[in-house]
Amino acid sequence: MKHLFRGGRRKVAAVMAVALVASLSQVAPTSAAETPKTGGTLSVGIFDSFPGYCMADNLANSSLMAGRTIYETWVEQRVDGKIVPYVLSAVENSTDFKQWKLTVRPGVLFHDGTPVNADALVTNLQALRGALTLLGKAPSPGTAGGFTANITEVIKVSDSAVQVNLYRPQVDFLETLYASGRFFVRAPSQILGGAKCSTTPIGTGPFKLVSTKLNELVVTKNASYWRKDPSGASLPYLDGITFTFLVETASRVSGLKSKSLDIAMFTSAGEVKQIRDLQKNKNMTVIESPEEYYPSIWLNNRIAPFSSKNARLAVSYAIDRVDYNKVRNRDYVSAAKSIVGPANIMYNEKGFIQYDLKKAKDAAAAYKTETGKDLEFSFPYTAGSTESLANATQIQKYMTAAGIKMNLLPLTTAEIIQRAFPQQFQAMALLLMEGAGTAFIAPFITSDTSGGNQTHILRKTPLAVLYGILNLSAFTDTVSEDLIWQAKAEPNAAKRKALYGKATQQIQTEARLTTISYQKYALAYRTNVKGVGELGLTQGGQRKLMTNFGIDFTGVWKSGK
Amino acid sequence: MRAAYYLQRSAQLLIVVFCVTFGCSLLLQLIPVSPAEILLPVGSPEERALLTSEIGLDRGPIGYYIKWLGEFVRGDFGDIYYSGGREAVSSRLAVAFPRSMWLMIYTQVLALAIAIPLGVWSAYRVGRRTDRVISNVLFALSSVPSFAIALVLVLLVGVRWQLLPTLDYQPYSSGIWEHFKHMIMPVVSLSVGLIASYTRLLRADMIATLREDYITMAASKGLSDRRILWRHAFRPSSVTLFTSAALNMGGLIGGAIVIETIFATYGVGFEVFAAISGRQYIALQSIVGLISIFYVLFNLIVDVAAGYVDPRTRDRRINA
Numbered sequence: 107m108k109h110l111f112r113g114g115r116r117k118v119a120a121v122m123a124v125a126l127v128a129s130l131s132q133v134a135p136t137s138a139a140e141t142p143k144t145g146g147t148l149s150v151g152i153f154d155s156f157p158g159y160c161m162a163d164n165l166a167n168s169s170l171m172a173g174r175t176i177y178e179t180w181v182e183q184r185v186d187g188k189i190v191p192y193v194l195s196a197v198e199n200s201t202d203f204k205q206w207k208l209t210v211r212p213g214v215l216f217h218d219g220t221p222v223n224a225d226a227l228v229t230n231l232q233a234l235r236g237a238l239t240l241l242g243k244a245p246s247p248g249t250a251g252g253f254t255a256n257i258t259e260v261i262k263v264s265d266s267a268v269q270v271n272l273y274r275p276q277v278d279f280l281e282t283l284y285a286s287g288r289f290f291v292r293a294p295s296q297i298l299g300g301a302k303c304s305t306t307p308i309g310t311g312p313f314k315l316v317s318t319k320l321n322e323l324v325v326t327k328n329a330s331y332w333r334k335d336p337s338g339a340s341l342p343y344l345d346g347i348t349f350t351f352l353v354e355t356a357s358r359v360s361g362l363k364s365k366s367l368d369i370a371m372f373t374s375a376g377e378v379k380q381i382r383d384l385q386k387n388k389n390m391t392v393i394e395s396p397e398e399y400y401p402s403i404w405l406n407n408r409i410a411p412f413s414s415k416n417a418r419l420a421v422s423y424a425i426d427r428v429d430y431n432k433v434r435n436r437d438y439v440s441a442a443k444s445i446v447g448p449a450n451i452m453y454n455e456k457g458f459i460q461y462d463l464k465k466a467k468d469a470a471a472a473y474k475t476e477t478g479k480d481l482e483f484s485f486p487y488t489a490g491s492t493e494s495l496a497n498a499t500q501i502q503k504y505m506t507a508a509g510i511k512m513n514l515l516p517l518t519t520a521e522i523i524q525r526a527f528p529q530q531f532q533a534m535a536l537l538l539m540e541g542a543g544t545a546f547i548a549p550f551i552t553s554d555t556s557g558g559n560q561t562h563i564l565r566k567t568p569l570a571v572l573y574g575i576l577n578l579s580a581f582t583d584t585v586s587e588d589l590i591w592q593a594k595a596e597p598n599a600a601k602r603k604a605l606y607g608k609a610t611q612q613i614q615t616e617a618r619l620t621t622i623s624y625q626k627y628a629l630a631y632r633t634n635v636k637g638v639g640e641l642g643l644t645q646g647g648q649r650k651l652m653t654n655f656g657i658d659f660t661g662v663w664k665s666g667k
Numbered sequence: 668m669r670a671a672y673y674l675q676r677s678a679q680l681l682i683v684v685f686c687v688t689f690g691c692s693l694l695l696q697l698i699p700v701s702p703a704e705i706l707l708p709v710g711s712p713e714e715r716a717l718l719t720s721e722i723g724l725d726r727g728p729i730g731y732y733i734k735w736l737g738e739f740v741r742g743d744f745g746d747i748y749y750s751g752g753r754e755a756v757s758s759r760l761a762v763a764f765p766r767s768m769w770l771m772i773y774t775q776v777l778a779l780a781i782a783i784p785l786g787v788w789s790a791y792r793v794g795r796r797t798d799r800v801i802s803n804v805l806f807a808l809s810s811v812p813s814f815a816i817a818l819v820l821v822l823l824v825g826v827r828w829q830l831l832p833t834l835d836y837q838p839y840s841s842g843i844w845e846h847f848k849h850m851i852m853p854v855v856s857l858s859v860g861l862i863a864s865y866t867r868l869l870r871a872d873m874i875a876t877l878r879e880d881y882i883t884m885a886a887s888k889g890l891s892d893r894r895i896l897w898r899h900a901f902r903p904s905s906v907t908l909f910t911s912a913a914l915n916m917g918g919l920i921g922g923a924i925v926i927e928t929i930f931a932t933y934g935v936g937f938e939v940f941a942a943i944s945g946r947q948y949i950a951l952q953s954i955v956g957l958i959s960i961f962y963v964l965f966n967l968i969v970d971v972a973a974g975y976v977d978p979r980t981r982d983r984r985i986n987a
Contacts, residue, residue, distance in 0.1 A: 149834075149835070151834070155941075157749070157945075158749040158750060158751060158752075159751075160749060160750055160751020160752065161750070161751065162750030162751060163749060163750050163751065239711070244751075245750055245751035245752065246711070246750055246751075248750055299752075300752060301752035301753050302752050303749075303751030303752045304749030304750060304751040304752045304753075304754075305749065305752060305753075305754050319759065319762065319933075320759075320941050320945075321931075321933050321937065321941075322933070350834065350835065350931050352834070352931055353928060354928060354929060356818065356821075356929075357821075357833070357834060357928070357929055357930075357931065360821045360822065360825055360826050360833045360834075361833055361834045361931075363825075363826040364821070364825035364826045364829055364831075364832065364833040364834075365829065365832075366825070366832040366833045366834040366835065367834065521946070524705070524946070568711060568712060569711075
């Protein structure tokens with residue numbers, strides 16, 4: 107018995123050692139002993155389609171990964187969350203954080219052969235903030251107009267430098283410039299190219315466009331790419347990549363297993379079973395993003411029933427987050443304890459409304475007393491998506507238990523997006539907020555992203571709607587909004603975090619929106635794919651290995667044939 | 668007389684195309700919000716007004732339809748609208764259409780190549796064990812949806828045995844074997860159901876034909892069974908089969924969305940899906956118009972062919 111016990115311990119230790127090695131290999135795979143090989147192509151299966159490449163065409167998650175092979179960003183995010191210059195070479199700010207001088211890296215060329223310079227930077231920033239749209243020179247900036255509304259001026263100060271003036275002080279302006287990897291360095295010829303802006307991406311990235319369709323992006327090596335590897339060899343190593351939109355998870359899994367694909371990306375939203383299956387496959391390496399993605403249940407504060415706090419409280423109390431996470435996410439991710447995750451600077455558990463069926467029923471009863479009506483609302487889900495329906499049905503189950511009537515509304519994704527941003531739904535589930543910072547959080551929980559600037563260029567135009575369009579809960583909370591702007595102006599990190607935390611508490615106490623669980627992404631690749639996460643950034647440090655937009659392909663190479 | 672018949676058939680088919688396309692264009696008018704708002708959700712009012720005029724939506728239902736039709740017959744199928752520009756529907760179809768055409772042609776060829784001998788043999792051996800086995804197997808196969816067959820093929824042929832790729836389409840220019848390698852599983856998935864239905868159709872018609880007096884006469888004259896089956900019985904029995912095949916051709920061009928999605932071949936079916944989900948109504952109208960043309964075209968071809976295969980059919984229709 108004793109012997110068996112000892113042996114058992116050894117076995118456990120051995121298993122733990124193997125597991126540790128395996129887990130480390132998933133966190134930071136390395137092929138440092140191997141010399142990168144040039145050539146070869148990769149096939150990558152993704153779960154998002156390609157809506158286009160202009161400012162308002164928001165590439166999502168896995169298609170963003172594909173888009174980022176063509177495009178780079180002015181700044182890049184390191185694994186520690188710090189934003190550092192990338193296509194820019196230097197950034198300086200005034201002591202009040204209202205002026206930012208951005209200097210462009212010399213020697214970088216767009217795929218059309220034109221240089222990246224101050225003019226290109228001005229064109230990009232002016233296009234993002236809608237200034238070129240107002241002049242009729244560029245298409246609409248879309249939601250980017252809201253993200254960049256704190257910018258008041260973009261001034262070229264030299265051939266390589268631009269000064270950006272802000273209305274409100276913003277310590278984390280570089281996060282805005284990064285926009286979670288979305289604010290690409292686009293060639294002026296694309297931005298000003300009229301009808302081809304959405305269909306002809308021209309960037310500075312390691313790969314350039316061969317062809318693109320709604321379901322496919324084919325890129326080829328950019329022979330004049332500006333970066334070199336640590337040994338001085340040209341980048342990228344690969345000759346080309348084909349990204350294919352495969353909406354069916356099974357197609358991505360079978361594609362990997364049959365070697366039709368080299369890499370495939372997955373989301374924890376409905377694909378946990380497949381991710382776990384691939385993790386067991388010895389021919390695959392599976393890497394995961396952090397849980398830095400925060401799907402929200404947006405409760406429209408502007409219209410009934412959620413203009414009533416009682417209604418918002420009832421719904422927030424009614425959701426059994428732990429049960430939902432077990433049933434729908436197989437406990438692959440964490441149940442929410444705040445509207446954002448622990449990695450985010452705004453994380454605060456105070457005021458977050460957790461499951462309490464009795465309180466849910468009480469709040470629903472209070473709503474009836476207040477309005478004379480039973481609490482009832484509509485909730486859209488993606489028609490034809492069994493996952494979306496199952497998620498909505500699960501929430502509906504909690505509502506029914508609390509005596510709340512939730513009507514399911516089957517709509518196409520396009521209809522959902524179209525009606526979501528004019529804030530036409532009573533409630534809806536949508537993943538918008540992400541990351542460790544606030545650039546991709548604050549615009550969704552403020553009513554005026556210009557910070558109240560009455561002379562902002564979009565103020566008296568139809569595009570002024572962009573200031574608050576991202577806030578799907580359509581609320582104006584001066585307390586939380588003031589705290590957010592104060593935090594943005596606060597250079598002391600601890601004080602900044604405290605201010606953001608208070609803002610979160612205010613939003614949670616008022617039940618403006620809620621969160622059920624967090625989300626992460628996974629990427630599986632075959633053993634012939636090498637170099638994932640090994641190439642550092644130009645100014646030192648590493649990128650995050652895996653994010654919602656997958657991996658960086660610049661230093662990826664392929665072994666064998 | 669024959670010319671008048673074919674002209675009449677052609678006119679009927681044109682009316683069908685007109686009804687389908689006009690119906691689609693009316694749907695655009697019935698949308699509660701302005702189509703320009705849908706096509707340019709982030710566009711300015713000026714851009715939307717320009718688009719409304721450009722598409723012809725300001726001309727009323729008839730004016731809009733005439734404008735669309737005029738462009739359609741000239742090969743301009745309209746545009747797909749993005750937030751930053753547009754793309755011609757024809758450029759999308761230039762990629763998608765060959766994929767669907769090949770898929771349809773191979774599927775039909777494979778299905779007919781297997782179904783015809785099976786149907787003839789099954790009818791010849793009617794009531795015997797061979798016939799019962801074939802009938803039962805086909806009955807079972809016809810109840811299995813094509814996507815289920817596709818998934819089984821992917822699992823066995825693609826994943827377990829790794830004999831064929833499970834994804835993507837390759838044109839002829841990539842090499843004939845590459846092209847076929849990528850088409851085998853989608854084609855087999857779509858063919859199985861068709862083989863079952865074609866065989867059963869042909870078998871039923873063949874059994875009826877084999878009971879005709881002229882077949883008895885042919886047998887009494889000492890003609891071989893093979894000659895009787897293929898020369899005298901098959902021809903008049905194949906009209907229903909080919910009519911059914913023609914109907915399926917149109918369906919396969921636009922309706923193979925599930926198989927296209929599983930194997931990532933992305934043909935016209937996917938374009939229909941993309942136009943619906945992206946609310947690209949102009950594109951949808953043009954693609955539906957195109958599919959309807961193929962439907963009626965294949966039916967016309969079969970009508971004409973049926974007249975030659977079995978002249979009685981044509982004569983009956985002319986005299987009707």
